[in-house]
Amino acid sequence: MRRIAVLIGSTAIGAGAAGTAYPPSVYPPPVEARPGGGLAACPNQSGLETFGVAATRLAVGIADTYDRHSLRSDLRNSDRAWWPEVRRTWRSGKPGRGVTYQVVYGSEPLSRSGYSVIVRSSCGSALVAKSLLVNIGPRQTHPPYCEACISQLFFVDRRGRALIYYLY
Numbered sequence: 001m002r003r004i005a006v007l008i009g010s011t012a013i014g015a016g017a018a019g020t021a022y023p024p025s026v027y028p029p030p031v032e033a034r035p036g037g038g039l040a041a042c043p044n045q046s047g048l049e050t051f052g053v054a055a056t057r058l059a060v061g062i063a064d065t066y067d068r069h070s071l072r073s074d075l076r077n078s079d080r081a082w083w084p085e086v087r088r089t090w091r092s093g094k095p096g097r098g099v100t101y102q103v104v105y106g107s108e109p110l111s112r113s114g115y116s117v118i119v120r121s122s123c124g125s126a127l128v129a130k131s132l133l134v135n136i137g138p139r140q141t142h143p144p145y146c147e148a149c150i151s152q153l154f155f156v157d158r159r160g161r162a163l164i165y166y167l168y
Contacts, residue, residue, distance in 0.1 A: 030081035037122025
């Protein structure tokens with residue numbers, strides 16, 4: 001397959017990246033975060049849906065494999081607001097260190113979590129209401145358990161597709 005580069009202004013966009021691989025209806029440009037919040041950018045509100053059972057299952061599956069396979073899969077499973085961090089993570093071309101033993105500890109609507117303050121201060125309450133939090137961390141078999149070892153992945157459901165937009 002031949003790739004075509006299109007020059008728009010001073011930015012070259014590969015036809016493969018701009019075409020069907022990342023449709024704008026699922027991957028619209030992010031919006032600016034409020035100053036002083038925890039997020040660098042906010043997911044665009046366009047097409048966001050409330051999480052149902054299927055999208056929650058999809059988010060949990062994505063959390064279980066995040067940072068383990070490839071840059072391409074992590075970009076496909078992330079909102080454009082998170083893409084700069086995904087690219088930074090994959091700079092080495094190798095999966096993250098220590099992710100082999102990560103497990104999912106559960107999920108809940110972000111609105112039920114104290115972590116909602118991070119998103120609310122950066123992007124507002126409307127995004128909090130449409131977000132899901134998935135907890136991941138190292139497999140822990142013996143008490144005392146390390147609560148600080150658990151990470152939180154923040155997801156939106158855009159048009160039936162679960163997308164990561166922040167990792168805390």
